[in-house]
Amino acid sequence: MQSLSPTFSRMSADDYFIAPQVETSEGKSSRTESIDAQTAVASVSRVFFPHHVRLHHERQLLEFRHSASRLSQISFNQITYGGELDVLVNEPRRSRFVLVIPLRGTMQMHSRERSWDLTAGTMMLMSPHVGYRFTHYEKDAHLAVGIPRHRIEMSDATCNEKLAQGLDPVSIDESSESLLDYIGFICNEFNRGGALLRSEGVRAGVENTFITMLRSMLFPDRMSGVTKSSIVPGFVHRAERFMQQHLTDDIRLDDIVKAAGVPARTLHYGFKRFRSSTPMRWLREKRFEQARQDLLAGAREGVQVIDVAHRYWMHHGGRFAINYHKLFGESPSATLRSALKQR
Incomplete structure (x- = not known):
């Protein structure tokens, strides 16, 4: 088992290492403190997916701390619950994989x-298809990296089957040290608040490198022949940026093709190969993800579910609710009720 690198040692001693400042002007980092379990649930659910907690002691007060920073689609989160409780993750077909890296103390993971x-020196990748129970104690802390499913799932059915089954915790060794060093580099940049990660293009490139290194660690035999041709082409990024900027606009496939600057057939091939999706499916998932954020953030202003659905061009309320539940494991009205309880 490898000892913690200097960066991870600093993170184990500083729960706000990746978010030394409160909310930035670009909204890329945040910090949450609370003694209340439901506030803790809401804070973590906001960046990952719905889940529940079960306190070991009735009326227990926590020393919960959650600092978060993100690149474009991938979020980095330092989390300590500061108490004894179970975190229950059982919602089906969740939207993200989560790479869990313990920083201090011991927590227990129960699955299957x-x-x-x-403990520090181990890591695991949570599958969105598997149920988990994590038992936390007062002193433990961990880094959780949230990765959208489409960024890590591959066109290789064998690889996806392995991912769907869930991956057991492993000790950090030579095969994973490079990935951990790269994560340390990213977290150091968050800590510095420097100019490097302010560029959208740089953030996208850093994410691509991270994904390639993670896949290489998980599937060394499948990735051994990767060449420069496996780098996500610029037209895919152009299409993604265009869609991300127009989530509330009535855009069609022709508009996306025009923004990407390639023929429709090429665009479909690029999304199929590098995103295991289609452009319109990718747009739909992004709209649902943003709709969820709007519901979580807008409870105080009396936001209505149907208004959020219409904002993202989903005009059939029943179908919106069904597809929302498939993605997030709860109804949009349940998300809104949960957010209202935290206000």
Whole structure:
């Protein structure tokens, strides 16, 4: 088992290492503190997916701390609950993989009738298809990296089957040290608040490198022949940027093709190969993700579910609710009720 690198050692001693400043002008980082379990649930759910907690002691007050920074689609989160509780993650077909890297103390992970102790020097990748129970204690802390499913799932059915089954915790060794060093580099840049990650193009490039390194660690035999041709082409990024900027606009495939600057057939091939999706499916998922953020953030202003659905060009309320539940494991009205409880 490898010892913690200097960066991770600093993170284990500083729960706000990746967010030394409160909310930035670009909204890329945030910090949350609370003694209340439901506030803790809401803070973590906001960047990952719905889940629940079960306190070990009635009326227990926590020393919860959550600092978060993000690139474009991938979020980095330092989390300590500051108390004894179970975190229950059982919602089906969740929207993200989560790479869990313990920073200090010991937490326990239970899944598929097995249990592991997670300590500094280990790591695990949570599958969106598997249920988990994490037991946390007062002193433990971890880094959780949230990765949208489409960024890590591959066109290789065998690889996706392995991902769907869930990956057991592993000790950090030579095969994973490079990935951990790169994560340390990213977290150091968050800590510095420097200019490097302010560029959208740089953030996208950093994400692509991170994904390639993670896949290489998970599937070394499948990735051994990767060449420069496997780098996500610029037209895919152009299409993604265009769609991200026009989530509330009535855009069509022709508009996306024009923004990408390639023929429709080429665009479909690029999304199929590098995103395991189609352009319109990618747009739909982004709209649902943003709709969820609007529901979580807009409870105080009396936001209505149907208004949010219409904002993202989903005019059939029943179909919106069904597809929302498939993605996030709860109805949009349940998300809104949960957010209202935190106000």
